[in-house]
Amino acid sequence: MAFSVNTNAGAMAALQSLNATNKSMSTVQSRINTGLNVASTKDDSAKYTVAQTLRGDLGKLSAVTSSLNNAKSVTDTAVAGAEQISDLVNQMKSKTLETSDAGLDAESRKAIAKDLSALKKQINTIIDGSDFNGTNLLKGDGLAATLTNGKVSALQSISGTETLKVDNQGFTAKADTALGVAGTDTDIDAIAAAADGTAAKTAADAFTGKLNTFFGEIKTSLSALGSASRQIEGQLSFNSKLTDVVTSGIGNLVDADLAKESAKLQALQVQTQLGTQALSIANQAPQTILSLFR
Structure with a gap:
């Protein structure tokens, strides 16, 4: 050279x-x-675009999880209210049976009738108060098909085509039928006004029949609400696992x-x-x- x-x-x-x-x-x-091994499309276009798509799916999964969590909160609130109402109806059934005792004096029946009225008011209060974020699955007639009347739906997948729905249970209408509308205690007043044991038993039996019907409806609603709550929890568990899998997939591509x-x-x-x-x-x-x- x-x-x-x-x-x-x-x-x-x-x-x-x-x-x-x-x-x-x-x-x-x-x-x-x-x-990151692939922080930009300049590093590896194929891996970067796939990772970006998966990151978009993660965002969608987060939205689905948020929707399910909201539905779970609404449903669990309704479950808590329905369970408490079932306890109160059981108390009313017990007290109503007590008033059918022929040996009970009139003053005692009146005192029990006051308890029954108080329990009825408490039931109505629970129905009205079983609200979460403006949605109440107990309050209403149970026939409405819109969110404004208490029906709730939640996303189940990132496609957005499948939804999980929980219907309004219509406790307001059912309670009005069984117990009487607010401010009207016809059946309870009949027990309190019974002149003798025979009349008291007749009034108590009539009211017990309505309570039993209401209690049967409550059991049906508890079953429906419990099933919906379990379904939501199962979907949340799946979404959590799916989120972990997608996150790991992104890591395998770009970390x-x-x-x-x-x-x-x-x-x-x-x-x-x-x-x-x-x-x-x-x-x-x-x-x-x-x-x-x-």
């Missing part, structure tokens, strides 16, 4: 090698800083192996030092030409 002060091939080769090492060093440092990157970093640091030394040596080569002119 000819000696020249205009062209230093060795220095250019050393510089190219050092630039390549520095570029690799920058890539490794970026992977260590971000934890960096930090142990490998650490080893690469050590090697590149040594290569940088050697490249710098080689460039320094190559830059000193033209000085040897001066010895030819001494």
Whole structure:
């Protein structure tokens, strides 16, 4: 190779090698800083676009989970209210049976009738209060098909085509039929006004029949609400597992192996030092030409 002060091939080769090492060093440092092997479409277009699609699915799964959680809260509120009402109806049945005792005096029947009226008011209060975020599955006539009347629906999948629906149980109408509308205690007043044991038993039996019918309707509603709550919980559990799987899939595509990157970093640091030394040596080569002119 000819000696020249205009062209230093060795220095250019050393510089190219050092630039390549520095570029690799920058890539490794970026992977260590971000934890991502594919942080941009410039790194790997195929993997990046797939990961972006999966990230979109994660966002949709989050929306589905939020919808299911809302439906679960509404349903669980209704379950709590229905369970409490069933307890109160049982108390009313017991007290009504007590009033049918022929040996009970009139004053005692009146006192029990007051308890029955209080229990009825408590039932109506629970029906009105079983509300979550503006939705009440107990209050209403049970025939409405819109959210404004207490029906609730929730997304089940990211496609948005399948929904989970929980119908209004219509406790207001059912309670009015069994117990009388608010402010009207016809059956209870009949028990309180009974002149003798026979009349009291007749009034108590009539009221007991209505209570039994109401209690049967409550049991049906409890079964429906419990089933809906379990279904929602099952779907939430599946969504949670699916979210974990998708998250792991994204990680497999784009996450960096930090142990490998650490080893690469050590090697590149040594290569940088050697490249710098080689460039320094190559830059000193033209000085040897001066010895030819001494």
